[in-house]
Amino acid sequence: MERAAVFDVDGTLVDTNHLHVTTWWEAFRQAGHQVPMHDIHRSVGLGSQDLIAHLLGEDRDQDEVDALSAAHKTLYGTYFDRLHPLKDAGRLLKRLDDDGWTVVLATSAGGSELSALRRAIDADDAIKATASADDVSAGKPAPEPVEHALGLVGIPPEHAVFVGDTVWDMRAGSRAGVTCVGVLCGGIPRADLVEAGADAIYRDPEHLLALLPDSALAPKA
Structure with missing residues (x-):
């Protein structure tokens, strides 16, 4: 076998992992959410929707979830070549x-x-x-x-x-x-x-x- x-x-x-922490933190900050980096770190590894729900609660508007995910993707994408x-x-x-x-x-x-x-x-x-x-x-x-x-x-x-x-x-x-x-x-x-x-x-x-x-x-x- x-x-x-x-x-x-x-x-x-x-x-x-710490790049994800920084870029999620910035995505949350831009949207008006103050989320401690420690909490974000412990959530890295979840998919974007699950991470947002875990940190901000389940009752999020889907447009807000999509906007946060897009912001993180854009911020994190600046590191792809590094x-x-x-x-x-x-x-x-x-x-x-x-x-x-x-x-x-x-x-x-x-x-x-x-x-x-x-x-x-x-x-x-x-x-x-x-x-x-x-x-x-x-x-x-x-x-x-x-x-x-x-x-x-x-x-x-x-x-x-x-x-x-x-x-x-x-x-x-x-x-x-x-x-x-x-x-x-x-x-x-x-x-x-x-x-x-x-x-x-x-x-x-x-x-x-x-x-x-x-x-x-x-x-x-």
């Missing part, structure tokens, strides 16, 4: 591909944002499929993004590992029935990731790559 290594992208493979991968992110994906894993991305990003992230990672030859926010009706922490990613490559959850940096990732992976690996490079505390379902924790892609033989992503025996 083939095995799937499913990866979140923002904060897991590319160092973008996005930087976390150390060894691309090497990790290529190593897993070489070791026989089927590498899949499951991300809240879509469209030109996803393209910019993939350019930053620079490991397209190792990535067999991508499940984006454009492909599912419910984003993380719902299991659909992970389930859709596995469906794209035809691999069941018991043969999959999901790597992410937020509690939303860990909850989505747990609900999808996969082994969950957390990384701390997105800025979320270890205890929060464990409570949300992480089976193991690493600092970042470099740390996971260094300890790969003893991890849930070890090469096939």
Whole structure:
């Protein structure tokens, strides 16, 4: 049976979480909302509509939600040509591909944002499929993004590992029935990731790559 290594992208493979915090903060500020950066940080990883509902409440006018999402997209888009991968992110994906894993991305990003992230990672030859926010009706922490990613490559959850940096990732992976690996490079505390379902924790892609033989992503025996 083939095995799937499913990866979140923002904060897991590319160092973008604090860019999202800054650009969401500015989008909220321009619309007259004062939202603490700490709260925004803890919400990164949710899709735009869910993030806005989480921070401002469910009873938002759809026009306001669309305007906030568009403002964030425009502000964040100014960084597309400067996005930087976390150390060894691309090497990790290529190593897993070489070791026989089927590498899949499951991300809240879509469209030109996803393209910019993939350019930053620079490991397209190792990535067999991508499940984006454009492909599912419910984003993380719902299991659909992970389930859709596995469906794209035809691999069941018991043969999959999901790597992410937020509690939303860990909850989505747990609900999808996969082994969950957390990384701390997105800025979320270890205890929060464990409570949300992480089976193991690493600092970042470099740390996971260094300890790969003893991890849930070890090469096939």
